Amino acid sequence: MTVLASRTQPARADRPAASEIRDSMTVLPRWCQLPLTLLTGKPYTGQAAPQLTATFHLAAAVASVVVGVAIAAAGWLTAGWALLLLPAGWAATLHGARNLRMLIFHQCSHRNMYGRRSLDNAIGYAIPSLLIIQNFQRYSREHVSDHHAVHHMTLRDPTVQAFLVSLGLRPGTTRRQMWTTVLRKLVSPWFHLQFLVARIRSFATGSAPAEKAAAIGIYGTAAVLATAADAWALLAVVWFVPLVPLYQISNTLRLCVKHTFPTADTTHRRGREHFAGLTNAIFLGSPAPAPGASPLRAALAWLGWSARMLLWHLPVRYLVLTGDTVVHDFHHRYPVSRRWVDYIFARQHDLDAGHPGWPPYTEEWGLIAAINRVFDSLAAADPDEFDIRRIASVSRRELFAAFDD
Template identity: 35%
Template sequence: MFLEHSTDTVAGRLKESIPVTAAINPRESMRALPRFAQPFLTWLTGMPLIDEKPLVVWTPVGRSLAAFAIVISGLLLGCLILRFSNWWLFGLPVSWLITANGIRDLYTVTEHYCIHDTYSEVHWVDVLVGEVISTVLLAAPVDLFRADHLKHHAVPRLDSDPDVLFLKSTGFHRGMTRQEFRAYIARTCVSPVYHGRYLWSRIVSNLTAPAHRVAMTIVYVVILCCALTLFHGWTVWTVIWTVPAVFLFQVASLVNYHSEHLWDDVSGATGREAIARVCVGRFCGEPVPATDGRGTFARLGLWAIWWVRIFAVHLPHRLLILPGDQSQHDLHHRRPRSDWANAAFVRRDDVLAGAPGWPIGYIDVWGSLVDHLDACVDPYGSKKIVRHAPTAYRAPLR
């Protein structure tokens, strides 16, 4: 692996940077909160403190099992809400969000690393795991996913990038203003045409894949239909599965394809410069409130607002759009063989080391879903972007 986990040497050498970093890194401002809250805040934001060590060192299999458990938890919660609760209108969205998080984690993290052969590093195992996941989720089969995704790695954000071609097919075009882009996102997220075409492409890809993969799809669908018929589960399954696996999955895909890279013009750049200019880390959260000189009730009010935004704004964003290592997806483009199961700490250490071997340092964007989308479409106008200097670590640049 490129980097090990956080070391005392790195943390000690950079301890003096904490006050400087805290001024523009919202995560460092959260250092004042109780220690027991720090692991949650690290997960939520996607950013560890610069001297923090991981509470758990994950393995790829552990990550996948956790994602699977999240899917099962979301489905069970949905069943319980439908069976026992009169508050289903309020409870089901929570179930859908949890289920969608696990589904997206399995697809954008586990299957993604399977197609890169960096899941188990045994090719046939990675193919098998990827095919099982894509079959159950009615997602892109491994061969198709690999072919398109490797092209994306070669030319991110250029017009020949398969992701760019997909986004253009949804009505996006370069040069949109923030207002035009926001309207396009909102319109497309609820567009029956967008969802219908996306779902149809998922079905077609599963039925035109290699013979073994088509057989897997048919067997899975037959078993599922028989089970749902035998146990009279069609209505429940439609409610608890279709929304997260179709609607929310496809909304998350649209938003993620846009926000994972900046819409910077790199047509004249090559190699690592082009990659570094469009790759960005996406972090949820905002600085803790400044309460110095405030009265007791004012301080309580500011903290209440901050925590409400954590749970009502940033948590749903993290769950739906940024499962697993998606906050640190830029690390994958820079260090494809790095320890992705612990990406938050690996990326943090690479930032502090100055991104050796790269002409441009890491780029962070902080804030809400809207902040991330604004930054992606307006990378030089956003005030939520932090550009780190390469080579020896210095204070991040605005």
């Protein structure tokens, strides 16, 4: 089987291995290490897992939404300098919403949140009612049958359809052209309006009566309170800004790192080697400054490293590569693993054990590199195999809702 060269090489010779990059950060205090692992997506050698639970992830996501709304509301109502609180509130709200969608909703679709069908279903039905995304029943069916099966990264896969139809990207297009297309869409009001309409339609079409009732209850109550308190501006700024444009920007960027396309000369589309080659980890961060420099050079090096970590990699992790996105390759190898609660450490444990029965793991460091990897794979894909005309037109109206897997 032939795939992209970058998929068959876990680390290029011109850069440090993933473990070396992460281990370089162990010179920092011990209390920094778990936050650094959660940020980078990579444990340091020998690091013990924190033993998280499904309830922790659910509570953390809900708390992030609540706190974010409260912070944004405080900033809006106080005005003045307090308006600077708005971005922090939006960020926390977006982070919580994305974790509800990417981690909690996703695990519920696999009946793997708590492993109790009724409870997982109840949570799975509640989240679309709040976020106005594809309804739980339809998502669960399409996700398992078309994304986690032989149709993975074929025209049957909603991820591929979203790339070709919603983003308008094509095989044979250059990396630069793809970047231009995506960046233009991210700032396009028409794109965001289409996306929002598709979300509403995808939620409403086929959603369970309980989902519809919950959505009507949530947004009906919000409308009544906003009208009574003359607070429609507050509602729009505090809730709908992170729920609509910011959510959709995060969603789109995350789509662009999800999976690579099989190349045109790939002849065998079965087996673990093929499917493992379609997903890779995305680690964030850069090597910590090496010791031995003069005090001034060391101070400047650490200042630069801290700026990159806090001003670039942290926002990317917190707002785009949320939940287990950084190690999504582990999920595609073990979609119903109960170790998803410690996803970063679960992947590392499998890696340390020799990834039995599977080919080696691969990774990219950084959001830009991960997007370039996906764009390059689409550029090399078979234009006949991924011909947009072969996608049924009836499915195109709601493809924005299929951006996440």
